[in-house]
Amino acid sequence: MPKNLQYIIDELRNLRNPEEFLAARDRILEELTRVDSDFEKLNFKYERSNKEKNILSSLLTRTSADLKKVSDNLKIRAEELSTILTTIPAYVYFKDVNLNYILVNQSYAELTGLPVDKITGRSLLEIFPLYKSTGYLETEQKVISSGKENYNIEEEIEFNGQTRWVNTNLAPIRNPAGHIIGLIGISWDITERKHYESELKRAKELAEAGTMAKNEFIASISHEFRTPMNGILGLSEILKNTPLDESQADLLKGIVSSAENLLVLVNDLLDFSAIEAGKLELDFHPFILDRVLEDVFQMLNMKAREKFLDFSVLISEDVPKHLIGDSQRLRQIIINLAGNAVKFTEKGGIEIHIHLLKSTVDRALLRFEVIDTGIGIPQEAKESLFKVFSRVKQNQSKLIVGSGLGLSICKKLTDLLSGEIGVESEKGKGSTFWFTLPFDLTGIKIQQKEKTEESEFKLYTGKRVLVAEDNLINQKIVSFQLKRIGFEVDLVDNGQLALEKYNENYYDIVILDIQMPVMDGYEVAKAIRRKEAITRNHIPVIALTANAMKGDKELYLAAGMDGYVSKPFTPETLLSAIQQAEIIASRSRV
């Protein structure tokens, strides 16, 4: 700029005539405008700088005031933190990435018995020379390398000859850039708590052992009930088939009905305690659904008719007939639900519906519904319905027989069988109890046998059965029932005799009580199978037992038996067991 001005001045000095002045004037004016504009810009910059200087200096003053306030606050915070660190009833320490102490609080120093300045800069092993475990140091190293917190590390350590339990929380410390620069550890002495914990644990174990013992006691007591029950029911059956006058027949009916009720109670109790003790055995085998439902129908239709109720079973057409599952438990669930329906219905009827929900080539999911027109269930009772000992409150005058375990058992059984159970009901309008169960589908068609007594007579007439049973009453019952379906029965009262008979004669089937003097049922079965290993035969062998606990089945099978009947048994269950055993035995023949 000064250069340009100098140029103009020089030009003015060298002007020689007015023409030259005119020519130069425009250039001079233009140059002056530019100078003016540059001056304006400069002037602006100057004013602007002044203005900004003022504002910046104000900002600087305020900001330094702010910073002082912040630093004062920080001092106060630091004092507060230091107070907290000193007084906190915990051991607090900071370590660098090499796991050397940077800072510890007073409690920690007291624990080590060293002054704070003797701790900082040193490592754990230098502070506690007796410290043996490397696990703790590894955990700290992991917190540093992974950057992840580790809470509730419990460890037993020795200080000054004393064993103490401590609980430690570890967390990494990061700098503002996010890099890990160390860790903080906070430990509590939990020796007292550990002491209480172990006491609690012991108390819990004792309580659990008590419960287990109780369950086992109930199971064995119920089991003991079964043998005399078998006697009562079996002998009643025999008595029913002798000439009786009308009043005697009525009395007998009363005995049978009471005994059956008692049996239901005992069975419920046994099932429940077996489930609770985890000893319930599921038995998956091929079966025909219709047969199960016929059993249910026969069992409950009579009772329904006594109360003038309709009773019907409806099976959708697409429901497969041949299934693999635990038919015994299925029967039990349906009987329980349908039995309840009969019990709680005074007018109308009960319908059992079975639908197919889903099916694949080898699986089917079925839904069973028991629909009644009974008293219904109030909303508030529904939730607790499937719980143990739950009974919907009834009018006092009406005594409903039952253990209160039925629905709870149904629930546990459907759970065990991977199904679901539920109820839809409105008080006064009846209830629908439903459950769903999955079944495998069998490729083998079970030959369906006509289930009339006559045909059963025909089926087993001329067949020979060997029965080993030491209890005289049971001997009578078994042989009576077997004779009714056509068998010729050979009876012995111990295992030794059974084996001798088997070796001397030909039999179509062998039924063995398990607990017998001289030689038990297992030994007999094993001996039979040993012999058959040579003869390449396989005779159906059925165990007669009062046991139905988990694990028992393995023993029967291991001994080479094909099935078992649990005492007390009905003619139907005995027949069914014989048929099952025959199927299994036929498959086992080479």
Next chain:
Amino acid sequence: MQVKTFSSASVKGFMQAWDENSSDGFNPNAAIVFSSVDIDLNGISTFIKKKGVRLFGSSSCGEFLYNSSGTVISEGGLVCSMLKLEPGSFDINMFSGKGIDCFNLGRTAGEWVVKTFKKPAIFVVASGLNTDGEQLVRGIQAVAGGDVTMFGGLAGDDAHFNETYVFSESAMDPQGAIIMVLDLSVYEINGISTSGWVSIGADKIITRAEGNIVYTIDNQPALDVYKMYLNVRDEDLPEIGVEYPLLIRKQDESFVLRAVLNVDREKKALIFAGTVPNGAVVTFSSSPGFEIIESTRKEVNEFYKYNPNTDLLILFSCMARHNALGPTISEEIDEVWEKWSKPLIGFFTYGEIGNNYKASCDFYNQTFTLVSIKQK
């Protein structure tokens, strides 16, 4: 597309210049006018309506024009761009902001935009001193999508802070938005937004705010904090507020600037050109001085590398830049002319809207927002 640009200082001069530019048979179908509020804006609308041309108009806080016949940076005048656009490739509409919040105003406009073109580019200018530009942008994006191409700004009124306007050939609104939508299958539209402002002073927390109104900063009345920290006299507000905006730090370490557009002296509140969220960490900010021109030059050069061809350049430059750079403002606009030597028109705004090639569209303050329109 064909473009002619001119400037004027009155309606009369405007009409003459229009006719002169049309005398060679140039027959425009659209016009962009940025004008001082001192000029009779109604007169301009009426004239343009008679010509059967669509108008995209906004009041300004100073306006500028660069073309082959010269350079104009004026206050109190107007600049005009006469456009001959492909028929059916554009549309212009006004949306009134009366009785509707800025977000919903944006939504309404966005609905019209997406109905008009499948691939729209939006030019939007809004009037109103309390307009929350950020909410307007969010409203449009809520309908047209977060990645829609959009540029524009807030209308000015020569720093009187009384009333700003947007206008078309048939309407004028002191509280509304005017939108020109272009079909992106016909035009290529790109832009940049750059500010150069820097943070100054200690971090502060917004302790009470509603939308774009801030009541307290660090639990002190916002107006008091602002005046005390910047050593500002009451009579300098709100004018000086545009120059010293709040810098709001975002969680991803980026930031936006929010200029003070107005003050509520009774409630000791500051009214910003965009939303300032409760709990936001803010600092004051300032232009670092004349080096912001350098930073703009760099950005313009970078942008030129990828967009060397253009038909028309539109620049929305914050009035605060004009205040901060004074007459030297021409140096950063000169850079654009030197690079492309294509018609450039623009005005000094109270806020800018723009896509940055680095991010989706946002509402800014203090920026130099440059847009290039080119027919494909």
